[in-house]
Amino acid sequence: MRPADYRTPAIGSDSLAHQARLLEVWATAPGLKGFFSSVDHKQIGIRYIVTAFLFLALGGIEALVMRLQLAGPNLSLLTPEQYNQLFSTHGMTMIFLYASPILSGFSNYLWPLLLGSRDMAFPRLNALSYWIYAAAGIFLYAGFLTGNGPNDGWFNYVPYASRDYNPGLNEDFYSLGMVFLGISTTVGAANFIVTALRTRAPGMSINRLPIMVWGTLTASAANLVVVPAVSLAFLLLWMDRQFGTHFFDPGGGGQPLLWQHLFWIFGHPWVYAIVLPAMGMVSDGLPVFCRRPLVGYAAVALSTVATMILGFGVWVHHMFATGLPGLALSFFSAASIAITLPSAVAVFAWLATIWLGRPVITTALLFFASTILLFVIGGVSGFMTASVPVDWQLTDTYFVVAHLHYVLIGINVFPVVGAAYFWIPKMTGRMLDERLGRWNFWTMFVGFNLAFLPMHVTGLLGMPRRVYTYAQGMGWDTLNLITSIGSFVFAVGVLLFFVNVWKSLRSVANAGPNPWDAPTLEWAVSSPPPPYNFAVIPTVVSRHPLWENRLDEEGAVSSIERGMLLDKGKETVGTTALDAVPDMVLEMPEDSFAPVLLALGAAALFVGLLLKAWLVAGGGTGLVALAILIWLWPRRELREREAGS
Amino acid sequence: MSETALAQPEKLPVGPIGRHGIGYWGVGTLVASEAALFAYLLFAYFYTGAAAQPGWLLEPAPPLKLALPNTILLLASSLVAWVGERGVLDRRRWQALLGFGGAAIMGTGFVVVQWFEWKAKAYGLGTSSYASLYFVTTGFHIAHVIVGIGVLVAIFAWTALDYFSPRRRLTVSAGVLYWHFVDLVWLFVFATYYVTPYLGFGR
Numbered sequence: 001m002r003p004a005d006y007r008t009p010a011i012g013s014d015s016l017a018h019q020a021r022l023l024e025v026w027a028t029a030p031g032l033k034g035f036f037s038s039v040d041h042k043q044i045g046i047r048y049i050v051t052a053f054l055f056l057a058l059g060g061i062e063a064l065v066m067r068l069q070l071a072g073p074n075l076s077l078l079t080p081e082q083y084n085q086l087f088s089t090h091g092m093t094m095i096f097l098y099a100s101p102i103l104s105g106f107s108n109y110l111w112p113l114l115l116g117s118r119d120m121a122f123p124r125l126n127a128l129s130y131w132i133y134a135a136a137g138i139f140l141y142a143g144f145l146t147g148n149g150p151n152d153g154w155f156n157y158v159p160y161a162s163r164d165y166n167p168g169l170n171e172d173f174y175s176l177g178m179v180f181l182g183i184s185t186t187v188g189a190a191n192f193i194v195t196a197l198r199t200r201a202p203g204m205s206i207n208r209l210p211i212m213v214w215g216t217l218t219a220s221a222a223n224l225v226v227v228p229a230v231s232l233a234f235l236l237l238w239m240d241r242q243f244g245t246h247f248f249d250p251g252g253g254g255q256p257l258l259w260q261h262l263f264w265i266f267g268h269p270w271v272y273a274i275v276l277p278a279m280g281m282v283s284d285g286l287p288v289f290c291r292r293p294l295v296g297y298a299a300v301a302l303s304t305v306a307t308m309i310l311g312f313g314v315w316v317h318h319m320f321a322t323g324l325p326g327l328a329l330s331f332f333s334a335a336s337i338a339i340t341l342p343s344a345v346a347v348f349a350w351l352a353t354i355w356l357g358r359p360v361i362t363t364a365l366l367f368f369a370s371t372i373l374l375f376v377i378g379g380v381s382g383f384m385t386a387s388v389p390v391d392w393q394l395t396d397t398y399f400v401v402a403h404l405h406y407v408l409i410g411i412n413v414f415p416v417v418g419a420a421y422f423w424i425p426k427m428t429g430r431m432l433d434e435r436l437g438r439w440n441f442w443t444m445f446v447g448f449n450l451a452f453l454p455m456h457v458t459g460l461l462g463m464p465r466r467v468y469t470y471a472q473g474m475g476w477d478t479l480n481l482i483t484s485i486g487s488f489v490f491a492v493g494v495l496l497f498f499v500n501v502w503k504s505l506r507s508v509a510n511a512g513p514n515p516w517d518a519p520t521l522e523w524a525v526s527s528p529p530p531p532y533n534f535a536v537i538p539t540v541v542s543r544h545p546l547w548e549n550r551l552d553e554e555g556a557v558s559s560i561e562r563g564m565l566l567d568k569g570k571e572t573v574g575t576t577a578l579d580a581v582p583d584m585v586l587e588m589p590e591d592s593f594a595p596v597l598l599a600l601g602a603a604a605l606f607v608g609l610l611l612k613a614w615l616v617a618g619g620g621t622g623l624v625a626l627a628i629l630i631w632l633w634p635r636r637e638l639r640e641r642e643a644g645s
Numbered sequence: 646m647s648e649t650a651l652a653q654p655e656k657l658p659v660g661p662i663g664r665h666g667i668g669y670w671g672v673g674t675l676v677a678s679e680a681a682l683f684a685y686l687l688f689a690y691f692y693t694g695a696a697a698q699p700g701w702l703l704e705p706a707p708p709l710k711l712a713l714p715n716t717i718l719l720l721a722s723s724l725v726a727w728v729g730e731r732g733v734l735d736r737r738r739w740q741a742l743l744g745f746g747g748a749a750i751m752g753t754g755f756v757v758v759q760w761f762e763w764k765a766k767a768y769g770l771g772t773s774s775y776a777s778l779y780f781v782t783t784g785f786h787i788a789h790v791i792v793g794i795g796v797l798v799a800i801f802a803w804t805a806l807d808y809f810s811p812r813r814r815l816t817v818s819a820g821v822l823y824w825h826f827v828d829l830v831w832l833f834v835f836a837t838y839y840v841t842p843y844l845g846f847g848r
C-alpha cells in the first residue's frame with residue numbers, strides 16, 4: 001500500500017511496547033559497523049567531546065614543555081625553531097582543535113535533548129562533521145609529528161609564512177589542514193542553524209530557547225559566513241607557496257595585508273564563537289544550582305546576538321577608521337571592548353541570579369561562578385590593551401598572552417569543565433565524585449591564577465611574547481618561574497578532572513534522570529537517554545518545563561508524559577522557525593557509511609594535494625563524489641521520491 | 646491545578662512535500678556559505694586592485710567576444726533548468742528531461758568556452774596578482790559549474806527513472822536552486838572582471 005502523504009500524528013503515552021518499537025528503528029548497530037555508520041547525535045557528541053579533550057591534553061603537554069623551557073633564563077631545552085613550532089601548534093590545537101570542537105560536542109549531544117527532539121536536523125551531516133574534524137586533526141598533527149608543524153603563530157602572517165622564508169612543508173600542512181577542518185566547521189554550523197530553527201518541541205517558541213542554544217546558534221550563523229574567509233586565505237597561501245601565484249606577494253603586485261583582512265574577518269567572530277556557547281553553558285547551568293531561573297533571560301539572549309553583531313562591527317570599524325596595523329595589533333583587545341557591554345549584561349545577570357537565588361555549592365557551581373571572576377579579569381585586561389597608547393606599550397608582550405589565556409581558559413575551559421560535571425551524569429548515568437571535584441576545581445583555579453596573573457606583570461616589565469628564552473637580570477626570572485609552577489599545578493588540576501571522569505565511568509549508574517533537579521527537557525529522559533531521546537514528543541509552554549508546578553505560574557503546564565508517538569518509522573516532528581508550531585513529520589535517515597566514506601575521500605584528496613600526488617587527489621575526489629551520490633540518492637523511506645516509483 | 650497544554654496537530658505532511666522540507670533549508674545554508682566565499686574572492690580583487698599601481702590590470706579592456714555570449718548562455722541555462730523543474734511540477738517528464746539535460750549541456754558549453762577563454766590569455770597563473778586573482782576566481786567558479794552539471798545529470802537520471810512527482814521533488818528543486826546560484830554568482834564574477842575595468846576600476 002502506498003503510504004499517505006499526510007497524516008494526523010497519533011497522540012499517546014509512553015509504554016513498554018512503544019519503547020520497543022522505537023528502539024528497533026533508532027538503535028545503532030553494535031560493533032564496528034555501528035561505530036562507523038552511526039548518525040546518533042549522542043554518540044557523535046561524545047566522540048566530539050572525547051576527541052576535543054584529547055587535543056586539550058596534547059596542547060597542554062606542548063604548553064608544559066614551553067613552560068619548562070621558560071622556567072628560567074637561558075635554558076636550552078628547545079631550539080628556537082622547536083619553540084616556534086610548539087607555540088604555533090599549541091595555539092592551533094587549543095583554538096581550532098579544542099576550544100571550538102568541545103563546544104560543538106556538547107551542543108551536538110545536548111541540543112536535541114534540550115529542544116525536545118529526537119536528533120539533529122541532518123544526522124548524517126553531523127557524522128560527517130565529526131569525521132572531517134577527526135581526519136583534519138590527524139592531518140594537522142601528522143605535520144607536527146614529522147617536524148612540519150606550523151611555526152608562524154596560529155594566525156600565520158605572511159610574509160613569514162610564504163615560501164621564501166619558510167621553505168619546508170610546515171605551512172602547507174597547516175594551510176591544507178585548515179581548509180580541510182573548515183569543511184567540518186561549516187557543515188556543523190549549517191546543521192546547528194537548521195536544527196535550532198526547525199526541530200524544536202511544539203511550543204518552544206524562540207523566546208523559550210535555552211541560552212546555550214542561543215550561544216551556539218549565534219556562533220553558527222557567524223561561522224557559516226566567516227569560515228570561508230579563512231579557508232580561502234589558507235588556500236591562497238598554499239597556492240602562493242606551491243604554484244607561484246601572487247596573492248600575498250608584493251613582488252608580483254600582491255597584498256600581504258590581504259592575508260590579515262581575510263584572517264581577521266574570520267578571527268573576530270571566531271573569538272565569540274568559542275566563548276558564546278560556553279557563556280550559554282553558564283547561563284543554563286548556574287541557575288540550576290541557584291535554585292531559580294536565570295535573571296534577565298531576554299537581556300542575556302539578546303546580548304548574545306548583539307555581541308556577534310558588534311564583533312562584525314569592530315572589524316569594519318578597524319578596516320575603515322584606523323587602517324590595518326591597528327586591526328592586526330589590538331585584535332584581542334578590540335574584541336574585548338566590543339564584548340564589554342553585552343558581556344556585562346551576562347555578568348550582571350549571573351550575579352543577580354546568585355544573589356537572588358539560594359546557591360547550592362557543587363563543583364559545577366564553583367566552575368561556573370569562577371568563570372565570572374576570570375571573565376572580569378580578562379575583560380579588564382582586555383579593556384586596558386584596547387586603549388591605544390597603552391596598547392603600543394603592551395602589544396606583543398606577555399600582557400597579551402596573559403589576557404588571551406584569561407579569555408580562553410576563563411570563558412572556555414572553566415565553563416566547559418563545569419558543564420562536564422553538570423551534564424556527564426546525563427551522558428553516562430554516573431555522577432562525578434564531588435570530593436575529588438573540589439580538589440579538581442581548587443587545583444585548577446589556584447594553578448591557573450598562579451600561572452597567568454603574574455604574567456600580566458611580566459608583560460608590563462616588557463617581556464616580549466614568542467621568544468624561546470630570555471636573558472638573566474631583566475627582572476623576569478622569578479615571575480617566569482612562578483608561571484611555570486602555576487602551569488604545572490593547573491595541569492595537575494586538569495588531570496584530576498580526567499581521573500574523576502575515569503573513576504565515575506567505573507562506578508555504578510546512580511544518577512537517575514534528574515540528579516540536579518534541573519528544569520529543562522534533557523532532564524526529563526533517563527540517563528543516559530535512549531537512542532530515540534523522547535518516547536513521546538513533549539509540548540512545552542515555558543522555559544523551564546520541569547519547574548512549572550513550583551514556580552506558581554499561571555496558565556497551562558507543559559506536557560511531558562503525553563504527546564505525539566511518531567512510531568511509524570524513524571520520525572520526529574518539524575516545527576516552524578519562530579513559534580514552533582508543528583508543521584511536518586520529519587523522516588530521519590538511517591545509519592549510513594556515506595559520511596565516513598566522504599571524509600576518507602576528502603582526506604585522500606588533501607594528502608594528495610599536500611604531496612602533489614595527483615593520482616591520490618583524483619582518487620579521493622572520486623570517492624567524495626561517490627559518497628555524495630550514495631548520500632543524496634533519493635530514498636523512499638525518506639519520502640524523497642514517489643512511493644510508487 | 647492548571648491544565649496541560651498538548652500540541653495535537655491536524656494532518657501534517659509526512660516528509661518533504663514540494664519544496665517544504667528541511668532539505669531546502671540545508672541547501673539554503675550551503676548557498677549562503679558559498680555566496681560568502683565568492684564575496685571574499687571578489688573582495689580580494691577589489692582590495693588588491695584599489696591599492697595597486699597603474700598598469701595592474703593586464704587587460705584594461707577585457708575582450709567580451711567570448712565572455713558576453715558565454716554569460717548569456719549560462720544565464721539562459723538557468724531558465725532551461727527552471728523549465729525542467731516546471732516539467733516535474735506539471736508531470737511532463739519529457740519536458741523535465743529536456744530541461745535538465747539541456748541545462749547540463751549548456752553548462753558544459755560554458756565550461757568549454759571558458760577553457761578557450763583561458764587558453765587565449767597572454768598571461769598565466771603566476772604572472773602577477775591580477776592574473777592569479779583572475780584564474781583562481783574563474784577557476785573556483787568553473788569548479789562550481791562542474792559540480793552543478795553533476796547535480797543536473799543526477800536529477801536527469803532520477804527523472805528518467807521516474808522518481809519524482811509534483812509532491813515528492815525536493816531534490817529537484819534543491820538542485821535547480823543550486824544551479825541558479827552558480828549562474829547568479831557568475832554574473833558577479835563577470836561584472837567584476839569584465840565590466841568594472843570599463844567603468845574605470847583599476848585603470
Ligand code: HEM
Nearest residue numbers: 063066087088091094099153154401408465466467487490
Ligand atoms: C596549562 C595551560 C596552558 C599553558 C601553560 C599555556 C602556555 C602558553 C604559552 C607558554 C604560550 C606561548 C607564549 C609565547 O611564547 O608567546 C601560549 C600561547 C598561546 N596559548 Fe596557551 N597555555 C595553556 C592553555 C591554553 C588554552 C586552554 C588555550 C585556548 C583555549 C590556549 C591558547 C593559546 C594561544 C591562542 C596562544 C598563542 C599562540 C601564538 O602566539 O600563536 N592556551 N600558551
